[in-house]
Amino acid sequence: MADMCGGGTKFESDFKLIKQGAEAKLYEGTYLGRPTIVKERFKKSYRHVDLDNHLTKERMKSEARAVLRCKLAGIRTPALYLVDFERRRIYMEHIQNSTTMKDYIAEISEGTVNGNAEDLLMKLNPVAQVIGKMLGTLHANNIIHGDLTTSNMLLVKDGSEMPTVVLIDFGLSRVDSSVEDKGVDLYVLERALISTHANIDQLFQTILSAYVKENKTESQAVLKKLDEVRARGRKRIMVG
Ligand SMILES: Nc1ncnc2c1ncn2[C@@H]1O[C@H](COP(=O)(O)OP(=O)(O)OP(=O)(O)O)[C@@H](O)[C@H]1O
Incomplete structure (x- = not known):
């Protein structure tokens, strides 16, 4: 050998x-x-x-x-x-000097007075903008990540004003995709944010606003799908 x-x-x-x-x-x-x-x-x-x-x-x-x-x-x-x-x-x-978004949010939360949501959102705003823009570009190029969680986004600590976010773990990705796939991709991220990070419902809205700007042509159709996927999710929870 x-x-x-x-x-x-x-x-x-x-x-x-x-x-x-x-x-x-x-x-x-x-x-x-x-x-x-x-x-x-x-x-x-x-x-x-x-x-x-x-x-x-x-x-x-x-x-x-x-x-x-x-x-x-x-x-x-x-x-x-x-x-x-x-x-x-x-x-x-190997992305050096990086931390997962999950750890970064936890770190910022700890440093926020009494877990103040407004303060937290303000601090996370720049990185949420970058994530939304990145996901808009991803979908505009018909790439589906398949496992969009805050553990699969690395934030590079390079001291620059604009945060650098690196997307990892493409094991469930596809490059041939529909509006439905994109809606599901966003839904996975929304669920991941809700389940792991209390107090920041608004963060997903910030991400979506930046997403819409980047994926102009089909964002309305994707958001409509996202609503449908959410409704299916709620129905599943109610039925059990
Ligand atoms: N290229 C990289 N550079 C720096 N850190 C990385 C890199 N790839 C992975 N990591 C670190 O390893 C962790 C796990 O990576 P990854 O999600 O690819 O593996 P996994 O086996 O699919 O994990 P899981 O079972 O948790 O989904 C990441 O959250 C990140 O902290």
């Missing part, structure tokens, strides 16, 4: 496991001299091996395709360095 080195593999000596998620293991290290994150998807033993290989390969392909489309559209994502289908690994840029 090409990457064997001494008793262990070269990969294991070069990369350190940093997270074991539901779908994948995450490693950090250096690849071709650059700080790198490697995402290695698990084998699912409950699935037939051929089906599992096929599904994993498709997911990795759609992840790579979406990242490329984002780059063309000017949306910041980690650069892809290598896609190794055989070992189920994607090597990507």
Whole structure:
């Protein structure tokens, strides 16, 4: 094997496991001299091996395709360095000095006097604008993220006035999409915001206002779909 080195593999000596998620293991290290994150998807033993290989390969392909489309559209994502289908690994840029939006909101909330919602919204306004603009661009380019949560947005602390937001984890993404898909994408984000961050219902409105400006041609149709998806969600909750 090409990457064997001494008793262990070269990969294991070069990369350190940093997270074991539901779908994948995450490693950090250096690849071709650059700080790198490697995402290695698990084998699912409950699935037939051929089906599992096929599904994993498709997911990795759609992840790579979406990242490329984002780059063309000017949306910041980690650069892809290598896609190794055989070992189920994607090597990507390690976004340095970053924090997830989830942690950032929690951090800002802690520093807000008595959890004052107005104060909190004012502080989060610049980053909400950037997120809305980014999502408007994403959808205007027919890219669906598929898992828009505040853990999948990284905020780079580079001291600049305009926040830099990097979108990650495109494992459920698609690049061929309908207005319905876009409505669902926004609904996922709304639910994620409501369930993890109390006190900031208004934040989603700020994100939507910026979204509308960026995705002018179809935003009204997407917002209408969003309303329909919300209504379906409420019905499901009532029926149980
Ligand atoms: N390229 C990157 N640069 C910096 N940090 C990253 C990068 N990719 C992932 N992370 C960090 O690792 C976390 C998990 O990443 P990711 O969502 O891709 O993995 P996952 O296994 O799908 O996670 P989960 O099971 O929680 O959805 C992110 O929230 C982020 O903190």
